[in-house]
Structure formats: C-alpha cells, structure tokens
Amino acid sequence: MSAFRRFSPEELAAIPSFRGWILFDDPVDGAFWKDWLGENPDKKELVDQSIQLLKTSESFFNNITEAEVSQELDRLCAAIGEESPASFSGKPFRWYWAAAVLLIGGMVGLFWLTYPRLQSSPGRIAGVHAASDSFLIESNKGSAPKLLTLEDGSTVLLQPGGTLRYPVHFSPTKREVFLQGEAFFKVTKDPGKPFFAYAGDLATKVLGTSFNITTSDNEKNVTVVVKTGKVSVFPILTDEHSRSERQHHPKEGMVLTPNQQIVYEGNEAKLTRSLVDHPEMLRSEPVLPSLAFKNAGAPEVFEALARAYGVNIVFDRETMKSCRLTAKFDDEPLFEKMNLICMTLGADFEQMDGTIIVSSQGCN
Structure with missing residues (x-):
C-alpha cells in the first residue's frame, strides 16, 4: 500500500477520503488512512502537514458566517446564471460550498498567504481539488x-x-x-x-x-x-x-x-x-500453423518467424542466400527455435533494443 507516497501535502489533502477522515471523522476513511500510515511510517510528517493544511483551512472557513457565504453564493450564481441554493445545513455541505466560494471568488487568497509554497501556483491546487473529487x-x-x-x-x-x-x-x-x-x-x-x-x-x-x-x-x-x-x-x-x-x-x-x-x-x-523472456505467437496473424520448412531458404525462415511473433529479425540476406533449412517447429519458445536454426546454419544471434540480430559467415 505504497500509493500516495510521492504526493505533496496539498495533493494528499485534496483526496476526498483523506478529508473525510480528518474533517468529518469518517470511520471507513479513517481505517484506510491509519492502515496506510502504519505501512508508511516514514510519511508521518507528510500526513501531519496535510492535516495542518486542512485544519487551518477549516478554521478559516468556520470564521465566515452563513450570511457571508450566502451573499457570496448569490453573487456568484447571479454571475453564472444559476439559481442560488436556498440554505446551508450540515458541516460537510457548508464546507464544500464555502471552499467553492472562496476558490472561485478569490477570497481564498488570504489563506494562501499563510502558505508561501502554495502561493506560487494557486491554480494548481484548484485543479487538484477538481480532479480528486471525481x-x-x-x-x-x-x-x-x-x-x-x-x-x-x-x-x-x-x-x-x-x-x-x-x-x-x-x-x-x-x-x-x-x-x-x-x-x-x-x-x-x-x-x-x-x-x-x-x-x-x-x-x-x-x-x-x-x-x-x-x-x-x-x-x-x-x-x-x-x-x-x-x-x-x-x-x-x-x-x-x-x-x-x-x-x-x-x-x-x-x-x-x-x-x-x-x-x-x-x-x-x-x-x-x-x-520479453518468452515471446508468444500472435494468434491473430496468418502464419504457418506448425512453421514447417522443407529445404527453405534462410530469408523465408526468418521472415516467417518475424510474422509469427511480430518481432524484427535482422540478417544479411546476401550472405545467407545459400543457407537452407528443413525443419518443423511446433510450440517451442522463440529463442529455442532461433538457437536450433542458428546451430543448423552455423550462425549466431543476439537481441538488441527489441530486435533479433543474426550474424553469419554464409553457407557453402
């Protein structure tokens, strides 16, 4: 449970379940975050900073009267052409709308002044809230x-x-x-x-x-x-x-x-x-069912394998034009097929950057 380890205090405070634990004492949210802190004890300072951030903001919001919130909402709703809410009831509801008013109306600037690190990018926090809530x-x-x-x-x-x-x-x-x-x-x-x-x-x-x-x-x-x-x-x-x-x-x-x-x-x-360690055949590709070859030229063999597995096989066509192979392959792993082919033809192969590269001195 190491998710959120790289979050900042602001990002952690923006998570709805974290706010539910700190601001509303939700038992489910609380159990999750206590378990998380128990498995990430080195992040106690991060949690403490996020808690302080939320409690400071809660205190700031609590100092705003319902009348001030209602007045600001009426002004905001009139500006965007929406009907104003009739009333506010319940701490979670009031906190949400107070936060919305402060963020959208610009009143939250007073709060940012107490956090210089946030003051440099106030839009970032609003974006985190908007994303985290959904x-x-x-x-x-x-x-x-x-x-x-x-x-x-x-x-x-x-x-x-x-x-x-x-x-x-x-x-x-x-x-x-x-x-x-x-x-x-x-x-x-x-x-x-x-x-x-x-x-x-x-x-x-x-x-x-x-x-x-x-x-x-x-x-x-x-x-x-x-x-x-x-x-x-x-x-x-x-x-x-x-x-x-x-x-x-x-x-x-x-x-x-x-x-x-x-x-x-x-x-x-x-x-x-x-x-990958064990490449698989691409079942959707039209390939030879058993990859059976009878006196086939090396180019034909490598091209069939490339189609079957969707990999790039690089070889010198001119050098290997006289190399021929008779063999039948079924469910052997790709690298085992390549080993058998190269041993038969006196060649070597390696993989580099997702590509198989075949080296050969040619065949007599």
Missing part, C-alpha cells in the same frame, strides 16, 4: 487479481498489492489513470481520446491495446510489456506540475509492439527496450 481509488488487498472496469469499457486486472486511481468520468480529450504496483490493461479503442497510464515517472500512451505495467516498491523503476497493439512510452516531467495535471513532455520516448518490453530506471531516467 477520482476513485481502488486498492487490491486480497491475494487474487481484481478486475476493474472503467467508464469507457476498458478493463484493468489489478494485481495484489496494487492501487489504481482513475476518474469516474474521463475528460472529452483524453483518458488518464494512475497506477502503483502491477496491472494488466485492456484498453477500448477510441482514436479521438488517447489513453494515458501513469506509473511512477513513466507514461504509457495508447489508443487501444493490451499491456502490463509493473512498478517497483519505491516506484523508481517501471516495466511495460505489450501484449497486443502498440504503445508509446516516455518519461514525464513533474517538477512544475502535480500528478493530477501532468503535462506530457516526451523525453526519448519509445514505441513498443507485441512481445517487446521497456524497463525504465528512474534514478538514471533510462529506458531500455528488449524482447
């Missing part, structure tokens, strides 16, 4: 994978120990989710609304595909494995933006295809692309 947080505390279905029909198979933060409703232009842990995504195609999955400091962008993301315990290292389709993977810059308002700054991004994976090393901001 986000759901799902944590898998069980021992079996947990299936989640998003608004657009996309599914996420969340592995034990994982946490997914996602919106109740996606924006009109993009779909964004935030992952800690491991999950398998199957994204519904929507060319007009790309899907972004954020994990640590890595963004995975897709239009419609299936892929797996795994983060390390400290979210520094992230691994993305593509099952179907293509994804674009790139580090993101977060120095000036909250996790809810990430700007997409490609930095040496890479495109992944099936049977490829990328490992992102956060400490070095390094992306390494390779083939």
